[in-house]
Amino acid sequence: MKPKMLVVSAHPPLKNSKEAGQKVFFNFLKFMSDFVDIHLITIVNRQEHSWGLKESLSELQCPEFKVIEISGIRKLVNCLLYPLRAIHYNTKASSDAAKEMQILLERNTYKYIHFEWEQMMQYTEQLDNKIRKNSRISVTCHDVMNQMYERKSRRGKLRLFYTLQTKLCVRNEINWFSQVDTILTLNDKDRKLVDELKLNRNTQVVRPFYHTAPELNRENKRYDLVFFGALNRDENHDAIVWFINEIFPYITELNPAINLVIVGNGPSKELYQLAQSCPNIEVTGFVEDPFQVIAKARIGIIPLRLGAGIKIKLLESMACGIPIVSTSVGAEGTDFTQEDGVFIVDDPQLFAESVIHLSSNEALALQLGERARLSIEETYSREEYVQSITQAFNLTIPMEKNIIEKDSLVPAL
Numbered sequence: 001m002k003p004k005m006l007v008v009s010a011h012p013p014l015k016n017s018k019e020a021g022q023k024v025f026f027n028f029l030k031f032m033s034d035f036v037d038i039h040l041i042t043i044v045n046r047q048e049h050s051w052g053l054k055e056s057l058s059e060l061q062c063p064e065f066k067v068i069e070i071s072g073i074r075k076l077v078n079c080l081l082y083p084l085r086a087i088h089y090n091t092k093a094s095s096d097a098a099k100e101m102q103i104l105l106e107r108n109t110y111k112y113i114h115f116e117w118e119q120m121m122q123y124t125e126q127l128d129n130k131i132r133k134n135s136r137i138s139v140t141c142h143d144v145m146n147q148m149y150e151r152k153s154r155r156g157k158l159r160l161f162y163t164l165q166t167k168l169c170v171r172n173e174i175n176w177f178s179q180v181d182t183i184l185t186l187n188d189k190d191r192k193l194v195d196e197l198k199l200n201r202n203t204q205v206v207r208p209f210y211h212t213a214p215e216l217n218r219e220n221k222r223y224d225l226v227f228f229g230a231l232n233r234d235e236n237h238d239a240i241v242w243f244i245n246e247i248f249p250y251i252t253e254l255n256p257a258i259n260l261v262i263v264g265n266g267p268s269k270e271l272y273q274l275a276q277s278c279p280n281i282e283v284t285g286f287v288e289d290p291f292q293v294i295a296k297a298r299i300g301i302i303p304l305r306l307g308a309g310i311k312i313k314l315l316e317s318m319a320c321g322i323p324i325v326s327t328s329v330g331a332e333g334t335d336f337t338q339e340d341g342v343f344i345v346d347d348p349q350l351f352a353e354s355v356i357h358l359s360s361n362e363a364l365a366l367q368l369g370e371r372a373r374l375s376i377e378e379t380y381s382r383e384e385y386v387q388s389i390t391q392a393f394n395l396t397i398p399m400e401k402n403i404i405e406k407d408s409l410v411p412a413l
Contacts, residue, residue, distance in 0.1 A: 003111035010117035020312035039064035086169035121176035143309035187333030209385035226297035232266025235307035250352030302330030318372035341372030
């Protein structure tokens with residue numbers, strides 16, 4: 001009989017999600033299901049039901065699972081009731097989730113208790129001393145939230161508000177990180193941020209593995225530039241609007257014919273209006289297979305200024321075999337350089353010049369695109385993923401089980 005693992009998550013594990021983090025989470029549970037029986041409590045928003053939730057949960061075959069929605073009114077009430085919690089924690093606070101967690105804790109003995117996404121650490125308050133003694137408690141941080149707030153505090157009309165949120169978030173992190181045994185991050189940068197809190201906890205990097213990209217038509221390039229990301233997220237919206245307003249004019253001044261395709265779920269009216277004012281820009285909205293669109297572009301752009309954590313869009317674009325021009329925020333959490341096909345530039349004019357340099361040297365762009373693809377497969381391998389997870393949870397893989405084989409793990413990206 002396999003031991004049991006209770007997983008409490010801020011988002012559902014979705015194999016075909018429009019958000020990269022949920023695919024990474026699905027892959028983690030798929031891997032762990034070979035070793036443990038997973039009991040899952042997950043918070044879900046309405047749109048996630050239509051992203052293959054039922055199918056994903058069916059494939060994972062969790063003996064116990066509970067799906068919980070939190071209304072907008074409940075989130076607002078949480079902010080009023082818990083003013084000393086950063087906003088992102090209050091959006092994931094649910095008395096229903098806490099009750100379901102207590103029911104499962106009373107009914108079962110868990111070898112592992114795992115929280116997915118930093119916001120869920122608040123539920124460590126449901127664990128008594130006996131449970132803490134007998135269970136290994138862990139959390140996966142997709143982002144270190146205090147960095148996200150700190151970046152928002154540098155610009156815009158809400159700087160003072162986000163400065164306060166940063167301080168609250170650091171306080172929350174120090175409190176709740178100290179309640180877990182193991183902290184998993186997706187990159188070295190986030191591990192260092194956690195270590196800077198000086199909590200004396202076991203921190204470990206578990207990079208999301210990459211699979212060999214699907215067969216892509218890298219010829220017959222249709223687009224010059226591509227931006228890919230969930231456009232309903234503040235950091236992605238800010239990035240592409242900033243690019244169009246501050247960087248694209250430099251580029252079109254030198255090359256009036258250059259075009260840009262913007263791919264991703266939830267584009268705003270503002271973005272559509274910007275695109276309509278420039279015939280060289282196309283906004284696709286959500287597409288079923290973004291890899292095929294990315295591969296038809298010559299250059300990927302990642303002009304991010306906000307957000308935190310590793311940017312999965314960078315890995316995805318590189319895996320499609322195109323070179324990337326990115327800000328330092330867009331490329332953080334990685335060690336890629338120009339030799340890997342990644343140009344890191346923060347100044348708008350220098351960003352534009354890097355784009356022009358690649359767009360005017362087609363052979364170089366193709367060469368660096370292939371190098372980018374190979375760099376992903378070398379750095380984000382299944383082998384490293386398996387080694388990191390087994391080490392973090394002290395798992396033993398039977399000799400006869402080749403879990404690194406292609407079909408043994410689902411694509412994380």
